[in-house]
Every structure is written in C-alpha cells, then in structure tokens.
Amino acid sequence: MSENNHTNGHHAPPPELPISSYPPFPNQLPEGQWFTGLFACLEDPSNCFATAVCPCITMGRIANIVDRGTISCLAASVIYVALVYAGCAPIFGCTYRTKLRGLFSLPERPLPDGMDYCMCCFCALCQDYRELKNRGVDPSIGWKANVEKWNEEGITMPPVVAPAMTR
Numbered sequence: 001m002s003e004n005n006h007t008n009g010h011h012a013p014p015p016e017l018p019i020s021s022y023p024p025f026p027n028q029l030p031e032g033q034w035f036t037g038l039f040a041c042l043e044d045p046s047n048c049f050a051t052a053v054c055p056c057i058t059m060g061r062i063a064n065i066v067d068r069g070t071i072s073c074l075a076a077s078v079i080y081v082a083l084v085y086a087g088c089a090p091i092f093g094c095t096y097r098t099k100l101r102g103l104f105s106l107p108e109r110p111l112p113d114g115m116d117y118c119m120c121c122f123c124a125l126c127q128d129y130r131e132l133k134n135r136g137v138d139p140s141i142g143w144k145a146n147v148e149k150w151n152e153e154g155i156t157m158p159p160v161v162a163p164a165m166t167r
Contacts, residue, residue: 032105034127035134038116041126044133051125056080058125059093061139065132066099069143090117093124100128104135 041048051058060077083089097113100106110116116124132139136155137146 032107034106034109034131036127036130038110038120038123038127040130041123044126044130047129047133048122048126051122051129055122055125056084058129058139059089059096061142062100062125062128062132063096064143065137065139065146066096066103067143069147073142090114090121093117093121093128097124097128100131104131106131 036043041051047058056077057073059080060073060075063071063076064073080089080092083092091114094113094117097116101108101113111119113124129139136150138149141149
C-alpha cells in the first residue's frame with residue numbers, strides 16, 4: 001500500500017514557503033503609477049533626514065525588501081558605500097529602482113532610472129523607500145520581519161507564478 005502523501009487518512013500540511021518566495025507586498029495600490037513624486041522627500045521627514053545623513057542605510061533597506069531578503073541590509077549598505085568611493089553608487093541604486101519599478105509596473109519617470117540616481121540620488125532613494133512603505137512594507141524592519149508581520153495579521157498573498165514564455 002502506498003502512502004501517497006497520506007498519514008492515517010490525513011494529508012500532510014503544505015510546506016511553508018521560504019521567506020524569499022513570498023510575492024511582493026500586501027497593499028495592492030494601482031500598478032503603473034508612483035504613489036508619490038520624485039521631489040516629495042518631505043512627505044516622510046524622518047526618512048528624508050535619515051537618507052541625507054546616511055544614504056547607505058536607506059539603500060540597504062530598499063535592497064533587502066526588493067530582493068525579498070536574499071541580500072541583507074548590511075551587505076547592501078556596505079556595497080553601496082564601496083561604490084560611493086568608486087564613484088559608481090548611482091549604478092547600484094539604479095539597479096534596485098529598476099527592480100522596484102518591475103515589481104509594480106511603474107513608469108520610468110520623471111527621468112530614466114540612471115538619470116534619477118545621477119541627478120538626485122537622495123530624492124530617488126527617498127521615493128523608492130516611500131513607495132515600499134505606501135505598498136504595505138516597513139523597510140526599517142527588513143523582509144523577514146515584514147513577512148512574519150503579514151502572517152500574524154492574516155494577510156494572505158497569492159502564490160508566486162512565473163510569467164509564461166511568449167513568442
């Protein structure tokens with residue numbers, strides 16, 4: 001007699017998803033539009049101040065959330081600082097802005113991602129951080145703590161489905 005995933009007539013509980021496989025964010029704001037503008041930094045004064053003082057922390061928090069915990073805030077912050085000294089920090093920020101836009105189908109505006117980060121890095125960091133907050137994430141606590149919080153609040157999210165291949 002085969003078990004066929006039965007134990008005494010009961011189905012085994014579904015395996016828990018790894019933290020990194022959860023889909024993004026419980027607040028489903030309209031896709032295709034930014035919640036705030038690039039120059040609305042003062043809508044979140046505490047983040048604006050923190051970003052002005054230590055942009056590497058804001059960048060680390062954004063990277064941790066956008067990459068669903070596969071990179072730590074500390075690691076992303078250290079990479080950002082190293083790239084600042086190499087003169088390449090906008091490339092790192094641009095990469096995560098592009099990923100963030102992809103998550104929510106956001107337009108590349110007011111400028112292309114690279115230009116946003118080259119012309120006004122602090123404004124772009126603040127906007128990315130605000131976008132995550134407005135979509136139900138607290139970047140300051142990290143990806144894992146956000147997922148735990150959503151689970152405690154009973155927020156259910158649909159499974160991640162990879163897009164189908166197109167011709």
